[in-house]
Amino acid sequence: MALSNEYIQEKLVEKFNDQVFQFSTDSGILSFESSTEINLKVLQFLYDEPSLGFTFLTDLCGVNYPDHSGAELVVVYHLHNFIENIRIRYSISVPEAKPDVFTATKLFESANWMERETYDFFGINFIGHPNLKRILNVDEMDYFPLRKEFPLEDQTRIDKDDEMFGRG
Amino acid sequence: MEQHSHIALPKGSIEKTTTTLNIGPTHPATHGVFQNIMEVDGERVVSTEQTVGYIHRAFEKLAERRPLYQITPITDRLNYCSSPINNMGWHITCERFLKVELPKRVDYLRVIIMELARISDHLICNSIVGVDTGAYTGFLYVMQYRELIYEIYEEVCGSRLTTNIGRIGGFERNFTNTAFTKLEKFLNEYPKVLREFENLFARNRIFMERTQGTGGISAQRAMNYGFTGPNLRAAGVDYDVRVQQPYSSYQDFDFKVPVGTTGDNYDRFLVRNAEMYESISIIKQAYQKVQSFKGAEAEVYHADVPAYYLPKKEDVYTKMEALIWHFKIIMGEIDLPKGQIYSAVEGGNGELGFYLVSDGGRTPFRLHFRRPCFIYYQAFEELIKGGMLSDAVVTMSSLNLIAGELDA
Numbered sequence: 010m011a012l013s014n015e016y017i018q019e020k021l022v023e024k025f026n027d028q029v030f031q032f033s034t035d036s037g038i039l040s041f042e043s044s045t046e047i048n049l050k051v052l053q054f055l056y057d058e059p060s061l062g063f064t065f066l067t068d069l070c071g072v073n074y075p076d077h078s079g080a081e082l083v084v085v086y087h088l089h090n091f092i093e094n095i096r097i098r099y100s101i102s103v104p105e106a107k108p109d110v111f112t113a114t115k116l117f118e119s120a121n122w123m124e125r126e127t128y129d130f131f132g133i134n135f136i137g138h139p140n141l142k143r144i145l146n147v148d149e150m151d152y153f154p155l156r157k158e159f160p161l162e163d164q165t166r167i168d169k170d171d172e173m174f175g176r177g
Numbered sequence: 178m179e180q181h182s183h184i185a186l187p188k189g190s191i192e193k194t195t196t197t198l199n200i201g202p203t204h205p206a207t208h209g210v211f212q213n214i215m216e217v218d219g220e221r222v223v224s225t226e227q228t229v230g231y232i233h234r235a236f237e238k239l240a241e242r243r244p245l246y247q248i249t250p251i252t253d254r255l256n257y258c259s260s261p262i263n264n265m266g267w268h269i270t271c272e273r274f275l276k277v278e279l280p281k282r283v284d285y286l287r288v289i290i291m292e293l294a295r296i297s298d299h300l301i302c303n304s305i306v307g308v309d310t311g312a313y314t315g316f317l318y319v320m321q322y323r324e325l326i327y328e329i330y331e332e333v334c335g336s337r338l339t340t341n342i343g344r345i346g347g348f349e350r351n352f353t354n355t356a357f358t359k360l361e362k363f364l365n366e367y368p369k370v371l372r373e374f375e376n377l378f379a380r381n382r383i384f385m386e387r388t389q390g391t392g393g394i395s396a397q398r399a400m401n402y403g404f405t406g407p408n409l410r411a412a413g414v415d416y417d418v419r420v421q422q423p424y425s426s427y428q429d430f431d432f433k434v435p436v437g438t439t440g441d442n443y444d445r446f447l448v449r450n451a452e453m454y455e456s457i458s459i460i461k462q463a464y465q466k467v468q469s470f471k472g473a474e475a476e477v478y479h480a481d482v483p484a485y486y487l488p489k490k491e492d493v494y495t496k497m498e499a500l501i502w503h504f505k506i507i508m509g510e511i512d513l514p515k516g517q518i519y520s521a522v523e524g525g526n527g528e529l530g531f532y533l534v535s536d537g538g539r540t541p542f543r544l545h546f547r548r549p550c551f552i553y554y555q556a557f558e559e560l561i562k563g564g565m566l567s568d569a570v571v572t573m574s575s576l577n578l579i580a581g582e583l584d585a
Contacts, residue, residue, distance in 0.1 A: 036273060036518045065400055068519070068530055070545040087519055087532070087547075091400075091414070094421050098519065119403025122555045130237070145230035145584055154238060155543075161242050 012061070012093040014039040020061060024054055040098040048084075048101045049111045055088060055097075056116060063088035063097065066113065069123035071131035072100075075157045081105040082131055086113070103133065105156075112138040130155035195223050198566075202231050206570040208305060209580030213557075213573075220565050225558045229551070233584040240544040244509035245271050245345060245485065248544070253339035255548060256582040259298035259525035260340045261290045261330065266522035269424050270531040271345045274518045275485065280477045282470050283347040284426035288463040289360065290333065290342060291425070291522075292456040296367075297326045298525030299407070299449040299456075302577040306446055307378055309574045310387045315377050322370055325363045332356040346486040347479025360464060368457055375450055385443060392560045392572030393441035402559075403552040406527025408576060411448045412440030418523040425522075429466070430459050442568075442575040484511050509539050526550050526577050550582035 017039055021029045029051065031042040043051050055063040068087040075081055080102035089096050103110055112135040113120040124135045125144040132153035135141055143150060152159055190197075201212035212228040236251045243251075252263040265287050272279065300323055304316035327337040332355050334342040343349065378384045394402070399412040409416055417434045419427040435451035437444030470477070479486055483502045492499035505511055515537040521530040527549030534543040553576065560576075561569040 035516055036520075038519060040517075066403060067521075067528065068532060068545070068547040070532060072534055072543045085532070087530070091416050091421075096519065098517075117403070118398075118401045118555065119552050122551065126551075143230075145233040147230075154235065159238075161238060164242075 012090065012095050014095075014097075017061060017095075017097060020058065021051070021054075025051065035098075038096050038098050040100065042100050042102070045101045045103050045110060049113065049116070051099065052086065052088075052113055052116055055099075062090050062092060065089040065091055066117040066119050066123075067096065069113070069120055069127060071127040071133055071155065073131060073156045077102070079104045082108050082133055084110055084127065084133060108133045109136055110134070111136050112141075114138055129153070132156070194218065200570075201228075206309065206573065207578075207580075208574060209578060209583075211578070211580050211583055213569075215566070215569070217566055220567070222561050222564055222566055222569050225561065225569070227554060227557050229554070229580075229583040231584070232580055236546065236585045237544055240541055242540055244506075244511070244539055245513070245541075246506065247509070248541075249343075250339065250341045252546075253341055254581050255546060255585070256298070256525055256529070256550070256579045257338060258301050258577075258579055259294040260338065261294040261342045262298075262522060262524045263529060264340060264342050265291050265425065266520075266524065266529050267531060268343050268345050269522060270518060270520040270533060271485070272480075273520050274516070274533060274535070275345070275482070275514070277346055277480055277482050277485075279347065279425075279480050281426060282467060282474065282477045283479060285429075285463045285466045286348060286352060286478065287343065287425045288427065288430070289460050289467070290330070292460045292463070293326045293329060293363075295523075295525055296453050296456045297323045298577070299453050302525075302574070303378075303446055303449050304374070305574045306388070306442065306571060307384070309571050310384055312377065312381075312384070315374050319370065319374055322363070322367050325359065325367070329356055329359045329363065332359055344479065344486055346482040349487075351476060351478040357464075360460070364457065364461060364464070368454075371450075371453055371457075378446065379450065387568070387571060388442035388446060388575070390439070391442050391564055391568040392445075392575060393439045394556060394560060395440065398556070398559070399440055402556040404527065404556070405549050405553070406523065406525070407448045407452060408440070408445060408527065408553055410435065411437035411444040413438050418521050418528050422521065424520075430462050432459050442571050445575045512537055512539055513541070521547065524549060526579065526582065527553070546585050548582045548585060550577070550579055551585075554578055554583060 014034055018032050028047055029041055029043045033040050055061050067089045070085055072083040082105055083100050083102045085100045087098055110133055112124055124138055127133050128141055129143045129146050195216050195218045198215045198217050201207040202210050210231040213225055215225045216223040240248050249264055249267055252267045253260040255263045300319050304319050307315040330340050331337050334340050394412055396412045396414050399409050413436055415434045415436050432455045435448050437448050487506055488499035488502050493503045513535040515535055517534040519532045521528045530547030532545040533541050536542040560572050
């Protein structure tokens with residue numbers, strides 16, 4: 010049986026009722042959201058349910074929407090079912106004030122570093138992560154650089170000392 | 178005792194029976210800038226902590242201020258052994274997002290370039306595995322043939338390593354006859370050399386003893402660790418993005434997906450080796466298809482996307498529309514549609530994905546690169562635990578870890 014987006018949606022709604030929402034199909038991939046606290050249950054269900062079988066975590070990353078008050082930070086999971094060859098995108102959002110998300114490392118070993126990267130850049134706190142520390146940035150950093158509040162350097166600034174860059 | 182107080186030894190480091198060994202950040206065995214803090218008991222690896230991030234360049238943040246075409250040179254610097262695949266992967270992501278249809282000839286030309294890049298990537302990896310097992314000859318020998326590939330890039334786009342090849346919608350210029358002549362030269366000379374290279378290693382007693390049964394992983398663990406590409410296929414899972422979700426008309430080509438069984442260093446070598454033969458076959462097919470275009474069709478090298486593809490310079494000087502588009506593109510005045518997309522290509526190391534979120538502005542709102550290297554390097558400890566230190570070095574090179582891809 011070919012797995013279809015409609016079937017996945019039906020299964021999820023049947024299991025989680027109104028705790029899963031915002032279903033949409035963006036360029037062929039089914040996207041949906043759920044309430045934050047059931048993220049592990051949803052991932053586990055997608056993994057275990059024989060007719061769904063999303064056993065491969067392709068990607069995990071964060072997005073920061075500073076305008077979405079109370080849901081500024083979003084964690085996006087891309088899951089893949091190799092046999093049926095279908096992808097889905099699942100996201101949960103957390104407030105910047107309390108960015109707590111349960112870790113998926115128990116389910117996917119690959120989530121380990123991807124969650125560390127997401128913590129490093131967005132400050133999302135993955136509860137239960139075995140080794141939640143910075144991975145790409147220096148340990149002493151005291152901000153989360155991919156949050157929108159962290160500005161890129163002003164491209165028009167003129168106070169740079171060119172001699173430092175061998176252009177003096 | 179007083180004068181040595183500045184040496185802060187960790188507690189218990191005198192009493193312990195194992196040795197802490199730093200491999201990297203810059204060590205001949207790492208082939209890139211990353212560190213491995215190993216705990217070794219004699220020659221056996223007890224545990225290891227991999228550290229990455231020494232060349233983090235904030236690509237994802239940079240991309241948030243750049244229009245699409247300015248992001249291409251960033252992608253060069255991910256896996257710099259196969260930059261053209263990264264470039265094409267990015268173009269394909271943009272084209273899918275903007276719903277641009279490409280002419281078949283462009284697709285086939287891209288396939289040629291991408292498969293050349295795959296060969297150069299696998300060539301480096303396999304010959305480096307050779308170097309780490311003690312056979313330097315193969316590495317130096319095949320470098321000449323990577324040079325032939327780089328000359329083709331140079332003829333097509335003007336540069337060699339960080340290529341910035343192609344544009345959204347096609348190529349910046351048509352392939353010259355010289356490019357095709359160089360391609361023919363490569364196709365004539367390379368298979369013979371690859372055979373010699375294979376003979377040097379594949380049934381070589383020393384090489385087999387060094388690589389068989391080291392750094393192995395089961396298919397299930399490999400999937401759990403997010404392996405993709407040759408490393409996953411060596412473990413026996415026939416997942417290849419080119420087959421599963423064809424892009425750039427890969428469905429028009431006839432090729433095999435080689436798989437291994439044990440997922441060890443030897444299987445990874447064999448899978449990469451077999452993939453190079455498949456790549457040669459794909460290039461030959463693509464070249465044949467390219468040659469079958471006649472007349473005006475044989476001159477097509479880009480799609481008609483005025484909003485993203487720079488007009489010809491002579492048109493910019495003489496025609497108003499072209500001048501307008503030129504300025505709009507260069508100044509980044511073109512707003513993207515709203516939405517998000519995840520698009521992946523089969524990179525040299527596995528599934529290279531681009532997750533693009535747009536809020537309708539001129540630049541991506543968020544761009545995330547799924548770097549295969551970064552994800553599968555986590556498994557390194559599991560691969561080498563309990564083995565010999567010298568096997569760990571071979572495992573490291575046979576995973577094809579590219580520092581540029583570890584750190585975005």
